Amino acid sequence: MKMVADLVLKRILDVLIGAVSGLFIFAAGTITAQVMPVVFPLISKEFLLSIFLLSFLLNVLLLIVAIYFYRKRDFFYRFGLLWRKNGEAYCPACKNLLMNSKESSLNVAKFWCPTCKEVRQPLFEEGSEVSIEHLSKMF
Ligand SMILES: [Zn+2]
Numbered sequence: 204m205k206m207v208a209d210l211v212l213k214r215i216l217d218v219l220i221g222a223v224s225g226l227f228i229f230a231a232g233t234i235t236a237q238v239m240p241v242v243f244p245l246i247s248k249e250f251l252l253s254i255f256l257l258s259f260l261l262n263v264l265l266l267i268v269a270i271y272f273y274r275k276r277d278f279f280y281r282f283g284l285l286w287r288k289n290g291e292a293y294c295p296a297c298k299n300l301l302m303n304s305k306e307s308s309l310n311v312a313k314f315w316c317p318t319c320k321e322v323r324q325p326l327f328e329e330g331s332e333v334s335i336e337h338l339s340k341m342f
Contacts, residue, residue: 278298283326284301290339290341292314292325296316296319297319301315302317303315306322307335311333312325312332312335
């Protein structure tokens with residue numbers, strides 16, 4: 204029930220951020236349309252060019268940072284599940300974070316996918332069960 208409430212809260216937050224962003228862009232566009240014809244003749248071309256170059260460089264920097272964080276999020280595949288370097292297990296079907304299953308024991312590791320509503324069990328290639336102890340040594 205708490206997860207549903209979290210999901211609803213997240214959706215409401217997304218809609219609010221979208222609405223506020225749209226309003227901000229509309230206001231900025233309106234102000235710019237009125238102010239620019241007055242201000243533009245007063246600004247030197249060198250200043251505009253330097254602002255453009257600065258903006259371009261900041262965008263390139265932002266792109267590099269975005270690529271860096273995107274690559275950092277990469278998963279690796281082992282025992283039939285997806286993993287992150289911090290030891291978190293992710294569902295191979297929906298790529299959501301797995302929860303520890305109540306069926307899990309020291310000898311048999313089992314996870315629960317809250318999205319697929321299925322038990323996800325790490326298995327060796329030959330099909331035998333992976334222990335929690337073995338998983339903890341992996342990281
Ligand atoms: Zn899943």
